[in-house]
Amino acid sequence: MDFEQLLLRILLSSIIFFRRVIRLLISPYKTMRAVAKDNDIVQLVFILVSIGGYFYIADKLRQYEYRPLLLFGLTIINFLLTAGFFMLLRMIVKNETCIKIKPVLLLFGYSLIPTLLWFSFNSLLYYFLPPPRTISILGKGFSIVYISFSIGVLLWKILVMYLAVRFATRFTFFRIVYSMLIYIACVIPYAFFLYSLRLFRIPFL
Numbered sequence: 001m002d003f004e005q006l007l008l009r010i011l012l013s014s015i016i017f018f019r020r021v022i023r024l025l026i027s028p029y030k031t032m033r034a035v036a037k038d039n040d041i042v043q044l045v046f047i048l049v050s051i052g053g054y055f056y057i058a059d060k061l062r063q064y065e066y067r068p069l070l071l072f073g074l075t076i077i078n079f080l081l082t083a084g085f086f087m088l089l090r091m092i093v094k095n096e097t098c099i100k101i102k103p104v105l106l107l108f109g110y111s112l113i114p115t116l117l118w119f120s121f122n123s124l125l126y127y128f129l130p131p132p133r134t135i136s137i138l139g140k141g142f143s144i145v146y147i148s149f150s151i152g153v154l155l156w157k158i159l160v161m162y163l164a165v166r167f168a169t170r171f172t173f174f175r176i177v178y179s180m181l182i183y184i185a186c187v188i189p190y191a192f193f194l195y196s197l198r199l200f201r202i203p204f205l
Contacts, residue, residue, distance in 0.1 A: 013040050028159055033167060035167075036107055037103065039100070048076065052068075054119060054123070062123060074204075107164040111164040115204055117153060
């Protein structure tokens, strides 16, 4: 592949990436189904670069206790552990030994988009409206809007994560629910461990 072809591929991947980020909000099912058929790992690079950019910018806004590179590295580990967890479950339940890794990585990569949006929104709020915040009418109104936004993003995250697990594992509904409950059970002590080290109040998952 020569340089011009490489640039063309990166350009096409970037267009697909930005379109899918928007469509992930409008039509999550169709978007994740299309992602499940894709092998373009360049899109995953865009996702990870966006996350790395977030940690760098957020550190400038609120000064993390740890270097952004460490937090980004932990996020990569979290991402790989998540993808590996569900791939392992699929291999055990379906007795498969060969799984296409790229589509699975893409699926769980796109499942990080709601998380990235929520963390970015929080960092911007911290910069423009730093705590402590008042208990006035405007303060209470802000809290209502913030909580509503957070709940909306959480529901979006759950839906996208559910679709990622569905297309990655090809499980039935109840198996997906069971596998996600097992995943959550594993995440809770891990999240508490990260919190005890003051790395993440909420893990970037």
